[in-house]
Structure formats: structure tokens, C-alpha cells
Amino acid sequence: MEKKSVSVTLNNVTKIFKDPKGKADVLAVDDANFVVEPGELVTLLGPSGCGKTTTLRMIGGFELPTSGKVYIGGDDVTMLPPNRRDTATMFQSYGLFPHMSVFDNVAYGLRLRKIEPEAIRKQVDEYLELVGLAGYGERAPGRLSGGQQQRVALARSLIVTPSVLLLDEPLSNLDALLREQMRVEIKRIQRSLGITAVYVTHDRVEAMSLSDRVIVMKDGKIRQIGSPDEIYEKPDSRFVAGFVGKAAFFPVAIGERNEGVWECMLGDRPVHARSAAPDIVRNSRGVLMARPESLRLVDKGEGHLDGRVRMNVYLGHSLESYIQTAFGEVLVQVDDPNARTIRKEGEEVSIEFPPDRVRLLGEREE
Amino acid sequence: MVFIAADLWIYSSLMGSFTAFVEEKNHDEVTLFVQTAPEEKGEYAQWLKGIEGIIPGSAAVYLDYRDHEFVPTVGMTAATDALWREAGGSAAFRQALESSYYLETTKLRDRYQVRYDLAGGARTKVDIYFVPVIADNGYEALGTVMVLVPSTGILGFARLLRIFAIGAAIVFVAILWAVMLTRDPVTSFMVLGLMTIVLVFVAYPLIEALRLSFMKDGRFSLETWKLGLSPTYIVALWGSLKLGVATATASTIIGFMIAFLVERTAFKRKRLVSVLATMPVISPPFSLSLSIILLFGNNGLITTQLLKMKAFSIYGLGGLTVVQTISMFPIAFLTISGVLKQIDSTVEDASLDLSATRWQTFRSITLPLATPGILSAWMLVFTNSLADFANPQLLAGSLRVLSTEAYMIVTGRTNDLGGGAMLSFLLLLPTLTAFMVQRFWVARKSFVTVTGKPSTTLADLTSKRVRTFLAVVTYLVIGFIMLLYLTIVVGAFVKNWGIDYSFTLANWKAVSDSWNAIKSTVLLALIAAPTAGLLSMIAAMLIVRKNFPGKRILEVLMMTPYAIPGTLVGISYIIAFNKPPLMLVGTAAIIVINYVIRELPVGLENGITALHQIDPSIEEAAHDLGADVPTVFRTIVLPLVRPAFISSMSYTFVRAMTAVSAIIFLISAKWYHLTVKILSYSENIRFGLASVLCTVLIIIVLGVFGLMQLLVKDEKLTRKSIALR
Numbered sequence A: 001m002e003k004k005s006v007s008v009t010l011n012n013v014t015k016i017f018k019d020p021k022g023k024a025d026v027l028a029v030d031d032a033n034f035v036v037e038p039g040e041l042v043t044l045l046g047p048s049g050c051g052k053t054t055t056l057r058m059i060g061g062f063e064l065p066t067s068g069k070v071y072i073g074g075d076d077v078t079m080l081p082p083n084r085r086d087t088a089t090m091f092q093s094y095g096l097f098p099h100m101s102v103f104d105n106v107a108y109g110l111r112l113r114k115i116e117p118e119a120i121r122k123q124v125d126e127y128l129e130l131v132g133l134a135g136y137g138e139r140a141p142g143r144l145s146g147g148q149q150q151r152v153a154l155a156r157s158l159i160v161t162p163s164v165l166l167l168d169e170p171l172s173n174l175d176a177l178l179r180e181q182m183r184v185e186i187k188r189i190q191r192s193l194g195i196t197a198v199y200v201t202h203d204r205v206e207a208m209s210l211s212d213r214v215i216v217m218k219d220g221k222i223r224q225i226g227s228p229d230e231i232y233e234k235p236d237s238r239f240v241a242g243f244v245g246k247a248a249f250f251p252v253a254i255g256e257r258n259e260g261v262w263e264c265m266l267g268d269r270p271v272h273a274r275s276a277a278p279d280i281v282r283n284s285r286g287v288l289m290a291r292p293e294s295l296r297l298v299d300k301g302e303g304h305l306d307g308r309v310r311m312n313v314y315l316g317h318s319l320e321s322y323i324q325t326a327f328g329e330v331l332v333q334v335d336d337p338n339a340r341t342i343r344k345e346g347e348e349v350s351i352e353f354p355p356d357r358v359r360l361l362g363e364r365e366e
Numbered sequence B: 001m002v003f004i005a006a007d008l009w010i011y012s013s014l015m016g017s018f019t020a021f022v023e024e025k026n027h028d029e030v031t032l033f034v035q036t037a038p039e040e041k042g043e044y045a046q047w048l049k050g051i052e053g054i055i056p057g058s059a060a061v062y063l064d065y066r067d068h069e070f071v072p073t074v075g076m077t078a079a080t081d082a083l084w085r086e087a088g089g090s091a092a093f094r095q096a097l098e099s100s101y102y103l104e105t106t107k108l109r110d111r112y113q114v115r116y117d118l119a120g121g122a123r124t125k126v127d128i129y130f131v132p133v134i135a136d137n138g139y140e141a142l143g144t145v146m147v148l149v150p151s152t153g154i155l156g157f158a159r160l161l162r163i164f165a166i167g168a169a170i171v172f173v174a175i176l177w178a179v180m181l182t183r184d185p186v187t188s189f190m191v192l193g194l195m196t197i198v199l200v201f202v203a204y205p206l207i208e209a210l211r212l213s214f215m216k217d218g219r220f221s222l223e224t225w226k227l228g229l230s231p232t233y234i235v236a237l238w239g240s241l242k243l244g245v246a247t248a249t250a251s252t253i254i255g256f257m258i259a260f261l262v263e264r265t266a267f268k269r270k271r272l273v274s275v276l277a278t279m280p281v282i283s284p285p286f287s288l289s290l291s292i293i294l295l296f297g298n299n300g301l302i303t304t305q306l307l308k309m310k311a312f313s314i315y316g317l318g319g320l321t322v323v324q325t326i327s328m329f330p331i332a333f334l335t336i337s338g339v340l341k342q343i344d345s346t347v348e349d350a351s352l353d354l355s356a357t358r359w360q361t362f363r364s365i366t367l368p369l370a371t372p373g374i375l376s377a378w379m380l381v382f383t384n385s386l387a388d389f390a391n392p393q394l395l396a397g398s399l400r401v402l403s404t405e406a407y408m409i410v411t412g413r414t415n416d417l418g419g420g421a422m423l424s425f426l427l428l429l430p431t432l433t434a435f436m437v438q439r440f441w442v443a444r445k446s447f448v449t450v451t452g453k454p455s456t457t458l459a460d461l462t463s464k465r466v467r468t469f470l471a472v473v474t475y476l477v478i479g480f481i482m483l484l485y486l487t488i489v490v491g492a493f494v495k496n497w498g499i500d501y502s503f504t505l506a507n508w509k510a511v512s513d514s515w516n517a518i519k520s521t522v523l524l525a526l527i528a529a530p531t532a533g534l535l536s537m538i539a540a541m542l543i544v545r546k547n548f549p550g551k552r553i554l555e556v557l558m559m560t561p562y563a564i565p566g567t568l569v570g571i572s573y574i575i576a577f578n579k580p581p582l583m584l585v586g587t588a589a590i591i592v593i594n595y596v597i598r599e600l601p602v603g604l605e606n607g608i609t610a611l612h613q614i615d616p617s618i619e620e621a622a623h624d625l626g627a628d629v630p631t632v633f634r635t636i637v638l639p640l641v642r643p644a645f646i647s648s649m650s651y652t653f654v655r656a657m658t659a660v661s662a663i664i665f666l667i668s669a670k671w672y673h674l675t676v677k678i679l680s681y682s683e684n685i686r687f688g689l690a691s692v693l694c695t696v697l698i699i700i701v702l703g704v705f706g707l708m709q710l711l712v713k714d715e716k717l718t719r720k721s722i723a724l725r
């Protein structure tokens, strides 16, 4: 089962779907560049239609890039068809062969490789065992539950020991509980086999919990690449910040930069924030991004933004306070509320922005 | 690039050596010829004519040497005279004549255009040789012979060579494209293969036929078309149209009644009726004509023997309409029942709830919803009626229709292929119009699928009286069909129909007489069926799943034969494939190709529909696991589209077994077709023999058809495919 892990590289990959009438060409992927390191699990995250599937299909060889190159393990595979790439894809709809039994489905790839029947039987049993389907070999795929079908698809992909595993929203057809189980399962198997994996999803929780790194896409463009905490804590754009979690945005005037910290004015009060956004310009306007759990409530006048508590929602492990401010309603999440003083509804308060927890973003877009 | 250069080089060197070879040969022939000069100058005229037998199309003139000059004396014609007057004084001629004086044979470097016809040949370019006639003493020229040798022989070969050179270059570029510039050479080759097939066997023959219809004696001419639009043939066009309208209308009415009975009422024996009513679809096209003649013909059992009618004639528009209606109403039945089935009864229920009467509901709800289907049915039957060749051939009498006129003009004394092509193009006009209207207008307007959910209960719109009436009509039609089939079987065992009805087995010698025809008919159909089935599934896969330049063109060309009358296909095939580079007439190949090409569209449609219902990621998964395109096709696509595949095969088999309109032009002594045998027996009033062969044909078709249906449960699809052409 052991195999050397390989990297996947996309160099300036662009995909344009030509409209047959030549009118409405679709720019599905726009100049994508990234490297998936050997053994790494990377997710492509983004809203519907942003080009995730198209990117994945270009790695798998199902689509030919309009321009750019795809490398697997350093080899240029751009022109190779899927059957000559060392990749295996799990499709959103599984793509099980309906006219074959579970056993034959899993054995398909091995039979193509002309392995003796005895060895095939042994390996198929082994992999069915691995995905927890021992004894299901003779069933028709149509007579399996969604989760079981999913596992057959996984076994069928893994049995050919691919160097790269491509998964296109493999869990979207499952219910919440099963989804969580399979998520763990996939990650466990991927780790133990050391397979490089690219995982497509539009579910941020899935992306966060599963990946070593996340690639956030929008309208065919890659917006940010980073580890889950980088993406969450240090987004480069309003879109990324909003897409991966709850966030509040405040317009600020940008001043000088001091040891990596920008001095800004929120209304008439100074605030400090870090930024990695490329479009920050001195003495211009920007946007301050804050996560609800990074904000703190302090007494009136002591923080950066005054307001009044409109409503408290008690959730046990946390409390959500909705604060009415000059910039609209702001959600502040108070963790472990039972150990803190709680601001009553109607109380005048102030919100504090810890410099290391808020981010300064460019003003443009959304 | 290198290849093209090599291609050019091979071409030019081949060309060069061939030219050199021919010229050398001509040179020798001419020299030898002149050595046979007779003693007496009086015999020269006769002698000079002999050159034609040696080099076809050439001519020779004798120039006598007198007063230090060569003067033409014997063998001048208008052509040579003109040439001599024009070029005789030129430097080239002078030089050649001078050489003749020194007893040397010369060939002029340039070719000359001859203005008038040479003896026998058309106007052409010629090579000119001057060969001295030497006196007995051996050192004096008596005169010289000017020989004009047409260069057409060389040109003809050159044309062929050029075609091959261009062909080779195209093939090479295509291969280059497939291998180097695409990612998936196998797919590219499949696309190229299909493209070649349709270009060569669909586009090329049609273009050739169209071209020929604009030619007369090798030149562009509108004469053929003028003839076609003259009163003689306009009558035939009218005949076709009248017949089409009558048959389509009658078929649609009967088809609607039976479909309504089966689909929208509480009638019990639905399945039985469906099967029996579609019987005519899988029987030879004119078996019904045959039994109609047996029953109602000039010596018919019913008209003459039972009713003793004297003046009755079944031949003509009336009889033909009856026969065509019986053979084509199943088309209307299947089309309309497909539509009626999908109308959601809840709509009708709703109307009935609103206290509309049943008749009102029928008129305001059911009928409008079914209208697109009814129109479709009408157009389809109309198209089929116009394209029908076999029934008119037997029953038209004095009615003239285009399909048989086209056949007659081609097989007649003048053998006028261009005329035949023109008449079938004339036939194509209304057919194509109806086809287009059906496809792009009626089919668009159908808004039938109201919910898509089959409703459990039927709003029965019919009173008992109406239902009984419909049932009676249905049973009458079916009874009539049964009677017709029975007649054929009985006819096979009757000594001399119309005169002596005693039992005999003598007719069955037809089987041994026609054994070769039976064998070749079955064999070719058996070859065509899987070929067409496979090709159509491959094409469907390419069209549904792959993207490639020219996809639209490929699809349109593949569908084209669907809309074309068989007569036109047959005629265009003999026009295109009875000459180089593709000499196919007379071979089995052309018959099989014709079957495959004509039946591809239906298989293709079935395949496309089937593939659209299959998740593409199933094939992609197989591809991904290491299967190349052919393996994916074999292990995944084919098993999944099996119903469509098998029904295309059975469909092609049935159609090939019962083909006549195109095949009648393509058969040869070696590869004969059973239907043509039956047709000629019928025409020669050998009804017993015809009945025997008809029975045999029906048994074979039913047998194989049934066998194939065992392989797939979807019999409906096949019957429908067969009917809906």
C-alpha cells in the first residue's frame, strides 16, 4: 500500500468554457497558481459556481486547461487523459457502476491492470474491510444506503493506490451525522496512506476541520491560500473574511504603519490593526474586520466604539450580545458567560478591538 | 510538412514517369504505324484511318513532300485543317517538318488545342508527332505523317493520381491532428472515422446526385429540371401529394381512435391490441399490397369470385390509400398514444369537476393537449407515404407518383440517372418540409408533460356507446390486418389463385429457387444489424460526452438519411459509387453500407436518449481508474445502453430484411434481395411464389425479432423506432 507521496502544481491555469454560439463564454478558472505538497490535504472552498469542480477536473484530466500547466509529482500531465494519470477521483454522485456488484465495482481498476483473480479477491476484501463494508461484495450498488455507496466509491478509488486523491463534495449527499463520521474516516485513511488529496467543498466547517490548507475561490479566481486558522484569523479580503465565518466590518481612515501595525481612526477614536491585504494604502480609507469572539465589552467610554446592548442570547457555553452602535448592530460573543459580568439589555457599553485580533482590509469590493 | 513534401515528390515523380511511359509508348506505336504505309498512295486514306484502332481518339494526316515543301494531301478533316492553318507556319512546325526531311521522327514540345471534334473524340488537347514516310531507297522522305494523339489518357490518370495525392495528404494531416494536437487520439480517430463515413456515404452521393441532375452530356444544363417541372412530372408530384394527404389523414384518424381506446379508456385488451395493431410495422412493405391484390384484384377472391363484380378495380388512388393506411397507421397510433399517455388525468378531472360535459372536456382539454402529437403523426405518415415505393409499384395503376417514376426513368430505356435524381429531389421537397415542420415546430409546441406523474385513475371521458364504437373500429381494422396476413399464407398453398384454388406444395419450390437470395438477404441484414447498432452507440457517446470541432455537422449529416426517401438514397448511390475512386456497385458492401447509413439515425437517437439518462461520472470514474476510451465503451457504456443498442440492432435487422426502395437500385445478380424477388413475382402475376417468399420473409423477421426481444424487455422502443421513421 505504501507509495511515495507526490505534489500537485498548477501553473497559470485558466479554463474558459466556449459557448457553442460564441456569445457567452464562461471564464470558469482564472489564472490559478498553487502547489499541493506531498501528503497534504488541501480543500478548494468557495460559493457555488466559483470554479472548484472545474479546477479539480483539470487535475484529474477530465477537462483540458485553456492555458497553463498541471504538474503531478513534477511531471507535466496537462495533456494526459485521466486513465494515464496517477489520480483517483471520488465524484459527488459517486459514479458507481450500476450494472456491477459492489465487488466488481471495487475490482474494476485492478482487473484493468491484469492482476490475477486470486490477488484481486484478496485486495478487494481488504479494502472493503478498510471502509467497513466487509461482506457487502455481492450487493448491487443500488441496494446500498448513501453512506455505504460513498464508501464503495472510496474503496474503488483507493484500491488502485493513486498518488493523488481528488474528492468533489463527497459528503454532500449524506446526513449531518454520517457526514461527520465520514469526514474523520477520510482524513484517517488519507493520513495513513500518505496520499496527496484535493478536496472540494462549499462547506466552511468541512474545509476547516479537514484540511492542512484551504484555497478560497471566488468567480474563478483564487482569493487566498492558507492554513485554516490563517484563513479564519487573517483573511486578506472582505469576501474571505465573510465566507469562512461571522464577521463585522467597520469603515476606518487609514493612517501610518508602525512596526507592522496600522494606525487607523474609527470615527474619532484611534484603533490599531494588522493587515496582509495587498490593497492597503496610507492615508486612504479601509475596512476593519472583527470576529464576534475577538471583541470585548468594556465600560462605556473605555473601548473603541460605544453602544447599547439591544439583546442578549444565552447559549450556555457562550452568550451573544447584539450591540447597537453608530455603525449599526454589532454581534459580540462572550465566551464562558457564567464566569463573567454580564451586561444587561439596555446598558450603555463600549466595544474594545484587540489589535492582534482585528484585521485591516482594503475598502473595495462587496 | 515533411510528409506533404514527400507526398508532393512522390506525386510528381509518379506523374513524370507515367507521362514518360505513355509518351514513349505512343512514340513507338506511331513509328510502327508509319512503317506499315502501303505502296499505293490511293490506299493512304484507308490506312490513315487505322490509327484510331491503335491509339484511341487519335487522327493522322499525310503530308506529301513536293516542291521542297510538305503539303497536306490525305486525311484532312475540319479539325486538322483548322490546326494546320493556324499553326502550320509556326517555328515549331517548320522545325519538325525539317526534321522529317532528314528522316527523323519528331514530337512537338507543346500541346495543341484542337478546335473541332477529332474523329470520334471530343475536343481536346493533343500531342503532335511528325513521322516521315521513307521511300524504298531508304534515304529519301516521300512525305510525313502528322499524328494527333489526344492527351486525355494521361490527363485521366493524372486526375486519379491527384485525388490520391490529395487524399493521402488529408489523411496524413488528420492523423497528425489526432496524434499530436489532441489529448485523446482514440477519440479523435473515432471522430475522424465517423466523419469520413458520413462525408463519403451521405454527403458525397447526395452532392453527386444533385450535380448530375444539373448536367446533360457532360455540361451544365437545366434541361433535366425543366423536364421535371413539365406537366408530365408535375402530374406525378400531384399524385404523390394526393396520396400522401389521403393516407396521412386516414391513418391519423384510425391511429387516434385506437390510441384513444387503448390509452384513455377502461378498455381491457390493451396489450393485445397494441401488439396486433403494430404488426404491419415489421412485415415487408408490400405484403399487404400483395394480399389486397389477391382479395380485391382483377382476379380477386372477394371482388371477382365472391361478389362477381366486373368493373371494380383496386388499382389506383383508392386501393393504394387503403393499403398505405393499413401499413402506416401504426406510426400514427404509436405517436399519438405516446402523447395521450402523458396527459395527466387530473386536468380532465378538474374540467369534469367544473361540470363540463365529457364531450366538452374532450374538446377543450384532451384534444388541444394531443394536437401536437396528432400533427406529428400526420407529418410522419405523410413523409412515409411519399417515400413509399413498393406499394405504388404494385398498386398505382394509372396513378403516377414520383417514387416509381424515378425508378422507371432510371431503369428505363434511357437509363437516365440524372432524371431519376432530379425526380427524387423533387420528392424530397415535400418530405423534407414535413420533416422540418414536425421536428422544429410541432415538437417544440408540445406542452404535454403536465406533471410527469402517471395518474392512477383515468377520467373516463367515454360513454359506453362511444367505447363500443371505438372497439368495433379497432377490431375491424385488426381483423382486416389478420385477414390480409392469412391471405398471404393461404396464397402460398394454392395452385393458381383466381382460377384453381386446390391445395398444392408446388409453390414452395420458390424457396429453393430463391435460396441464394434468401441467404444473401439474411446474411447482409445480419452483418448490417450489429454494425449499425455499434456505430450508432459509439456516435451517441461521442456526441453526448465529447467536445470536438464539427460536432454539429457530424450530427446533422448522420441524421440526414432519416429525412431522405429511399429512392433518392438508392439513386445517389449508383451515381456516386459506380465510378472511381469508389467502385462499389455490385458488391455486398454497398448494400450493407446503405442499410447502416439509413438506419443509423434511429439508433443514434435511441443512444443519445439513453446516454442522457446516465450520469456522466460513471464513465468518468471508469476512465479515471485506468480504462481507455474503447474500454470504457465496452465495459460501461455498452452494458448501460443495452436496451437502446439491442433495439437499434433489431430495428436495423427488420428494416434491412424488408428494405426495397433504395435496395432495388443496388442489388446485383450475386447479391439479390428477397423483397425484390417478391416484387418481381407479384408484377408477373406469380402470386403463389410471391406468397411463399412473403411468408418466409415474415417468419424470418418475426423469428429474429422475437429472439432479439428476449434479450431486452423494451420491445416497445423497437417497434416505435421502426414505425417512426
Ligand SMILES: Nc1ncnc2c1ncn2[C@@H]1O[C@H](COP(=O)(O)OP(=O)(O)OP(=O)(O)O)[C@@H](O)[C@H]1O
Binding pocket: A017, A018, A026, A027, A028, A046, A047, A048, A049, A050, A051, A052, A053, A054, A055, A202
Ligand atoms: N461543461 C461546462 N460548460 C460550460 N460551462 C461550464 C461547464 N462546467 C462548468 N461551467 C461553468 O463554469 C463555472 C464554474 O463551474 P464549477 O462547476 O467549477 O463550479 P463549482 O465551484 O464546482 O460550483 P458548485 O459548488 O455549484 O459545484 C460555472 O459558471 C459553470 O456554469
Ligand SMILES: [Mg+2]
Binding pocket: A052, A053, A054
Ligand atoms: Mg462543483
